[in-house]
Amino acid sequence: MTALVLLAAAVIACTTPKVHDGDTLRCGADRIRLFGVDAPEIRRGQTPAEPLAYEARDLLASLTRGRVGCRVVDHDRYGRHVARCWSDASPDINAALIRSGLATQYRRYSKGAYADAEAEAKRARRGAWK
Numbered sequence: 001m002t003a004l005v006l007l008a009a010a011v012i013a014c015t016t017p018k019v020h021d022g023d024t025l026r027c028g029a030d031r032i033r034l035f036g037v038d039a040p041e042i043r044r045g046q047t048p049a050e051p052l053a054y055e056a057r058d059l060l061a062s063l064t065r066g067r068v069g070c071r072v073v074d075h076d077r078y079g080r081h082v083a084r085c086w087s088d089a090s091p092d093i094n095a096a097l098i099r100s101g102l103a104t105q106y107r108r109y110s111k112g113a114y115a116d117a118e119a120e121a122k123r124a125r126r127g128a129w130k
Contacts, residue, residue, distance in 0.1 A: 010072040012081060017064050022056025022103055024080070025064060031080040034060075034094050035073050036110030039103040040128075052127055056102040063089045063096055082109075101127020 014027035022039025025032050040050035042057060066088035074082040085093040097103040098114045101121035105114040122129045 010081075011069055012072065012083065013067070013069045015067055017068055019057055019061040019064060022053060022060055022097065025060065025068075025085075027068065027070065031078075032070050032085070033076055033078075033080045033082045034097070035082050035084050036106050036114050037094050037097050037103050038106035039097065052102050055127070056097065056100075059097060059100055059102055060093070063087055063093045065089060068093075099126075101125075101129045104128065 012027050012030050012032065014030075017025045017027045017032075019025050020031075021042045023034045023037040025034075039056040039060075040053035041047075042053045043049040064085075064087050068085060068087045070081070070083035070085040072081045072083045076082055087093055090096045095114055095117040098105055098117040099120050101124070105112075105118045121127060
């Protein structure tokens with residue numbers, strides 16, 4: 001089996017992960033960046049939070065209560081797993097965040113995978129699209 005096939009088959013599962021911000025969480029020792037999701041940045045030191053950053057973080061926390069599973073699709077330059085995730089609350093956490101308007105599609109990486117979810121948020125004028 002090639003490394004790519006092994007990577008694509010990796011699934012990380014946990015119960016109620018720790019949410020770092022609107023597009024990053026931790027399942028035990030595994031740091032996970034949500035594939036194709038770009039959420040506003042929370043406050044870092046002297047850099048203020050971007051608009052809707054805490055709302056995006058809180059939505060991710062609510063979407064990840066209970067059992068969570070993530071299928072790893074890649075790794076980023078910080079060593080985090082990049083993954084598509086689901087939970088008891090949502091069959092597609094990544095799309096739910098984008099559909100809420102509190103996060104946008106990270107087009108550079110998603111290659112349009114969440115275009116429909118983002119279009120829905122725009123049409124409904126949710127979150128950043130108000």
